[in-house]
Amino acid sequence: MIIEPRMRGFICLTAHPEGCAQNVKNQIEYVKSKGKINGAKNVLVIGASTGFGLASRITSAFGCDAATIGVFFEKGPAEGKTASPGWYNSAAFEKEAAQAGLYAKSINGDAFSNEVKQQTIDLIKQDLGQVDLVIYSLASPVRLHPTTGVLHRSTLKPIGAKFTNKTVDFHTGIVSEVSIEPAVQEDIDNTVVVMGGEDWAMWMNDLKEAGVLAQGAMTVAYSYIGPEVTEPVYRKGTIGRAKDHLEATAFEITDALTSIGGKAFVSVNKALVTQASSAIPVIPLYISLLYKIMKEEGIHEGCIEQMQRLYADRLYNEQNIPTDEQGRIRIDDWEMRADVQEKVAAFWKQATTENLSEIGDLEGYKQDFLNLFGFGFTGVDYLKDTNEMVLVPSI
Numbered sequence: 001m002i003i004e005p006r007m008r009g010f011i012c013l014t015a016h017p018e019g020c021a022q023n024v025k026n027q028i029e030y031v032k033s034k035g036k037i038n039g040a041k042n043v044l045v046i047g048a049s050t051g052f053g054l055a056s057r058i059t060s061a062f063g064c065d066a067a068t069i070g071v072f073f074e075k076g077p078a079e080g081k082t083a084s085p086g087w088y089n090s091a092a093f094e095k096e097a098a099q100a101g102l103y104a105k106s107i108n109g110d111a112f113s114n115e116v117k118q119q120t121i122d123l124i125k126q127d128l129g130q131v132d133l134v135i136y137s138l139a140s141p142v143r144l145h146p147t148t149g150v151l152h153r154s155t156l157k158p159i160g161a162k163f164t165n166k167t168v169d170f171h172t173g174i175v176s177e178v179s180i181e182p183a184v185q186e187d188i189d190n191t192v193v194v195m196g197g198e199d200w201a202m203w204m205n206d207l208k209e210a211g212v213l214a215q216g217a218m219t220v221a222y223s224y225i226g227p228e229v230t231e232p233v234y235r236k237g238t239i240g241r242a243k244d245h246l247e248a249t250a251f252e253i254t255d256a257l258t259s260i261g262g263k264a265f266v267s268v269n270k271a272l273v274t275q276a277s278s279a280i281p282v283i284p285l286y287i288s289l290l291y292k293i294m295k296e297e298g299i300h301e302g303c304i305e306q307m308q309r310l311y312a313d314r315l316y317n318e319q320n321i322p323t324d325e326q327g328r329i330r331i332d333d334w335e336m337r338a339d340v341q342e343k344v345a346a347f348w349k350q351a352t353t354e355n356l357s358e359i360g361d362l363e364g365y366k367q368d369f370l371n372l373f374g375f376g377f378t379g380v381d382y383l384k385d386t387n388e389m390v391l392v393p394s395i
């Protein structure tokens with residue numbers, strides 16, 4: 001069938017299999033162009049199908065020549081209905097990995113469940129024996145707790161006071177004011193349960209107990225800090241509390257891995273257009289101003305550039321892993337550069353519907369958003385009939 005983007009609010013209901021494959025190929029080409037990384041050999045990526053997790057899987061495979069197991073929660077295709085983008089990305093990744101002679105298998109299911117953890121352990125035992133790197137890159141609005149059976153929902157709310165600031169509807173380019181009511185305690189607690197570190201610790205505990213972590217294994221989860229303008233809704237809001245919890249959990253995991261000399265890290269990444277970040281008010285306006293400035297400075301990065309730099313310059317740089325005073329790896333260093341942030345803050349004050357396409361990179365935002373779903377790639381004929389029934393080989 002001919003597949004076109006169908007937008008509803010902040011999501012796109014369709015995905016293009018060949019476009020998603022092109023996206024994966026482009027990321028592979030980028031990683032290969034940067035040369036080999038003497039790093040991980042057997043890698044488990046939890047949240048491996050889109051965003052930072054997909055880029056981590058690609059860097060592991062095509063940068064380090066690693067075998068990869070990817071865990072994700074994606075919707076497969078049905079006749080006349082497209083799969084979710086992460087499904088097509090994973091199908092393309094497995095195909096490229098097989099062609100390159102690299103082991104790659106995937107597990108599609110709820111990573112928060114005991115069943116998927118067990119299935120993953122069984123697969124590692126059967127095929128790899130042990131893993132030496134575990135990437136934890138889940139972004140989910142809900143978590144069904146495996147021991148209590150309670151379904152928790154995360155929220156994106158400020159804490160303590162109502163927050164009012166500018167935002168942009170990136171589809172229309174209209175800049176307006178948005179107000180968000182403050183969270184109640186329950187919102188905070190639920191967000192920490194969904195996006196905090198509890199599930200990461202459960203994964204690492206189960207993997208260790210099963211004996212599938214190699215001596216000196218590393219695990220890395222992703223966090224965000226960002227500028228002052230987004231603080232009330234991000235770092236000092238409900239999601240920020242979850243990130244505080246995630247960051248604290250890294251130390252607990254490191255302690256729990258002492259007997260195998262394992263280490264847990266949080267990497268603070270750059271703000272990027274993903275399905276998750278597009279749904280957060282205020283962030284899209286910040287990103288469109290940031291992109292413009294970082295592109296002008298020649299320091300703009302997407303997920304793959306970020307992950308390649310994380311592996312090559314931080315995790316596997318053959319010296320100590322550099323961290324900040326709180327023990328976090330920082331690859332948001334270019335975003336947070338004082339000169340970049342000063343410019344964003346100045347443009348933030350000026351931004352209006354009329355001037356945003358000039359002072360901000362609204363076009364770049366839209367392009368990146370379309371790309372998430374496999375649309376807008378050169379080299380793909382979108383007018384041509386395409387097969388939506390593409391399957392992930394290992395599933």
Ligand code: NAD
Pocket residue numbers: 046047048049050051052053071072073074086109110111112137138139140222223224268269270271272273274275276277
């Ligand atoms: P994303 O939405 O692109 O990826 C989420 C992944 O999690 C997908 O592979 C999805 O299939 C998987 N997933 C979701 N729920 C699942 C479940 N129940 N079971 C199994 N898999 C599930 O998100 P992203 O933006 O790449 O975010 C990954 C991490 O990076 C998050 O912790 C996020 O907070 C962090 N981060 C994001 C940004 C940003 O700007 N996007 C910046 C810094 C840090």
Ligand code: NA
Pocket residue numbers: 047048049050051052053054137138139
């Ligand atoms: Na991810």
